[in-house]
Amino acid sequence: MRFLHTSDWHLGCRFHGEDLIDHQRKVLDHICATARTQKVDALLIAGDIYDRAIPSLDAVRLFDRALHQLADLGIPTVMISGNHDSAHRLGTGSGLYAKSGVHLRTDPADAARPVLLDDEHGPVAVYGVPYLEPALVRTQLDAETASHQAVLTSALDRIRTDLATRPGARSVVLAHAFITGATTSKSERDISVGGVAHAGADLFDGIDYTALGHLHRPQSVNDRIHYSGSPLAYSFSEANHTKSITLADLPAAGAPTITRHNIPADLHLPLARLTGRIEDLLTDPAHEALSEAWLQVTLTDTALPYEAMARLRQRFSKTLDMRHVPAGIPAQATDSPTYRERVRGRGDVKCRCSATEGMSSLSQCQVSEIDALTCG
Structure with a gap:
């Protein structure tokens, strides 16, 4: 079958x-x-x-x-x-x-x-x-x-x-x-x-x-x-x-x-990720094919550039997410933690979530509220 x-x-x-x-x-x-x-x-x-x-x-x-x-x-x-x-x-x-x-x-x-x-x-x-x-x-x-x-x-x-x-x-x-x-x-x-x-x-x-x-x-x-x-x-x-x-x-x-x-x-959704210094991203002809892609951009400049999102969108109109990770700092340090990172070291204990009051289910809590569970 x-x-x-x-x-x-x-x-x-x-x-x-x-x-x-x-x-x-x-x-x-x-x-x-x-x-x-x-x-x-x-x-x-x-x-x-x-x-x-x-x-x-x-x-x-x-x-x-x-x-x-x-x-x-x-x-x-x-x-x-x-x-x-x-x-x-x-x-x-x-x-x-x-x-x-x-x-x-x-x-x-x-x-x-x-x-x-x-x-x-x-x-x-x-x-x-x-x-x-x-x-x-x-x-x-x-x-x-x-x-x-x-x-x-x-x-x-x-x-x-x-x-x-x-x-x-x-x-x-x-x-x-x-x-x-x-x-x-x-x-x-x-x-x-x-x-x-x-x-x-x-x-x-x-x-x-x-x-x-x-x-x-x-x-x-x-x-x-x-x-x-x-x-x-x-x-x-x-x-x-x-x-x-x-x-x-x-x-x-x-x-x-x-x-x-x-x-x-x-x-597929037209997704792509770019990483680099803002001036390089704005001038490198190799990125021309991404002008209409839905982009997540990670800027590696030492300091966050002035009006960075506005400048990026002049070339990449569908820049949807921008983050700043100066060179030498791992990108994952600014990302949201994964399942494994959130649960590492925790036990299977009884918890309650104050955010669920008046809600029909615990799954309606946001991740940040889940992470703030009061345990006993």
Whole structure:
């Protein structure tokens, strides 16, 4: 059975103020066209459909258009909510969507209710585990603690209980999580609880294919656990990523065969990074091709040049981000810390975030607020 695996669409996201709706429309068209030309049997969409819990009207319109495209393919689609999504809003109408072959899993209670598929080798049970906010779902899932490891363990235990009633069925699980061993970028929202954002890959032992979302770089955790990555870059840290969608061919037994289909170059965001002294950047003819690119510029002048951004934009009109790192100082010293840097040395302790008062979920906190968790 052939699956097309994608995730992290982030519909409605803006890139340093630039509207991405047209870019996202084109890449969704490409995903649907690939599903058709590659004759896939089902689509797996592993969360972060929207970029925010309350999406813009343009984002909602684009999602509605995508739903019609998915239904028109005539093949099943299984979709879960991610940490950027409002599970309740995304799940509205899911019963009606299912009648058109689009199966949304946004409620943890439905994680062990599979979408059942068949091919010449027999049945395949596809389970969708939405993003699990530990503090909110611990009681519902009877988890031992309010941690990512604990709530995912409870969800997978329920899935294995259901799978045991389906002898001979192969299994596919969609999940939206940070799994140990994967590589992050600076685009993903921190989902730390007590400084621990990740869960172990052994949670998915015995599952034939795990289709993950949340991390934007396409990658394999092992031969059965894969991230599709986002189809577009959502930060300059992703400028050199090879964006793709994943085809997973599930055999009668054994690990799936994975093929990454790169997103065509003409659909990429026109991102580039420049580093150097401002006078060199403004006069070097080698940079002429970047006059319309979306740029992140790192200036290495000893002192920050006067009106640097205005001067850069005279030549590079789409300079979107500028930073000053005098020569001899590592660039990463001014960048936002990565997941690994933020969680280094922290334990899995109970925390609370004052910013969540009145909010529906911890994931609505900003990264700076997450880092300011009060622990006890």
